[in-house]
Amino acid sequence: MVAMPQQPGSVGIFGGTFDPLHLGHVAAADRARQSLGLTSVLIVVANDPWQKSPGRMVSPAVERLAMAKLGVEGHEGLEVCDFEVERGGPSYTIDTVEQLGEGGVVLPWLVVGADLAGTLDTWERADELRRLVRVAVVSRPGSPLRLPRGWRSVALESDELDISSTSIRRDVAQGVSVSGRVPEAIIRHIDEHGLYA
Ligand code: ATP
Ligand code: MG
Numbered sequence: 285m286v287a288m289p290q291q292p293g294s295v296g297i298f299g300g301t302f303d304p305l306h307l308g309h310v311a312a313a314d315r316a317r318q319s320l321g322l323t324s325v326l327i328v329v330a331n332d333p334w335q336k337s338p339g340r341m342v343s344p345a346v347e348r349l350a351m352a353k354l355g356v357e358g359h360e361g362l363e364v365c366d367f368e369v370e371r372g373g374p375s376y377t378i379d380t381v382e383q384l385g386e387g388g389v390v391l392p393w394l395v396v397g398a399d400l401a402g403t404l405d406t407w408e409r410a411d412e413l414r415r416l417v418r419v420a421v422v423s424r425p426g427s428p429l430r431l432p433r434g435w436r437s438v439a440l441e442s443d444e445l446d447i448s449s450t451s452i453r454r455d456v457a458q459g460v461s462v463s464g465r466v467p468e469a470i471i472r473h474i475d476e477h478g479l480y481a
Contacts, residue, residue, distance in 0.1 A: 295384070296325035296420065298395040299368075299377055301333045301449065303343045304474065305355040306466045308447035310362070312422040315442045316395040317361045320420060325395060326365040326384075327352050330375035335406070343479060345369045354469040376408035381416050395420045398427035404435055456480035 296316050302309065305327070313325040329349045333342060342348075349369050356362040367383050368375040377394065384392060394417040396404070401421040407413060419437035423429045425446040431437045447465045455462050457480050462471060474480060 294321065294323045295389050296320065296322045296393040296395045297328055297365075297377070297380065297384070297417070298325050299328040299330060299375075299380070301336060301342060302327065302329050302348050302352050303449050304348065304452060304466060304470050304479075305352045306447045306449060306452055306462075306470075307464075308424075308445040310355065310359070310467070311443055311445050312397060312424075313362050313395065315422055315440055316393065316420050319440050320393055320438075322361070322393065324361050324363050326363050327356060328365045328367065328377075328380055329369055331368045331372055332374045334374040334376075335403075347477065347479065351470045351473055354473055355467040357469065378407070378409040378413045378416070381413065385416070391416070391418060393418050393420045395422060397422055397424040398429050399424055401427075401430060401432045401437075404432045453480045 298313050298316070300309065313327065316322065317325045329345065329352050331345045336342065349364065349366055352364045356364055367380050371379065381392065396419060398421055404410060404419065414435055419432060419435045420440055421429060421431060421437060422440045423442045423444055425444050429439050431439055452462050452466055456474060
């Protein structure tokens, strides 16, 4: 968990619902960190993912945050950021970027999977966000790897792990093993807390 990243300046912001965090997320964050030479990638757990929450049940933020922390424990260069959960309410990336800016983080890389690259213009205060970040689009199965027009951006080819939190929730509910797709510590947490049953 971070108050502020240790060495501001070369930081990636990887936001999401993480319901739950899976190995596709870890691989994407690792790819961004290595390809861009980042000191750290912050896994930013959304409190209320407002573009998603009206359509479906989202697990409590504290559960998602706890799982994310378990998932990256001891993992070099990945840190879980609790700014959005602490702030409460709907989660806007621009607020997080501004909060990091107050701590000296300048022009962070916003890391997004290829499925989200085309949605950036719909994000809260997109015009401000566009000025404050660079975007790294990580490839993802099922989505074309395209750069968002009007945003400073790069495309990063990844190993393309075909994993989604949706498929993890569904498989847990059906009693199908998710071993090899989710960090083991998270699988234990899901079992112990009866999540997605
Ligand atoms: P859900 O199925 O609930 O939407 P998800 O697997 O898409 O879950 P999110 O929390 O929605 O996970 O996504 C957080 C970020 O991780 C997004 O930028 C998304 O594009 C990216 N991402 C998720 N899974 C992958 C993957 N397998 N490869 C690359 N990027 C991914
Ligand atoms: Mg998603």
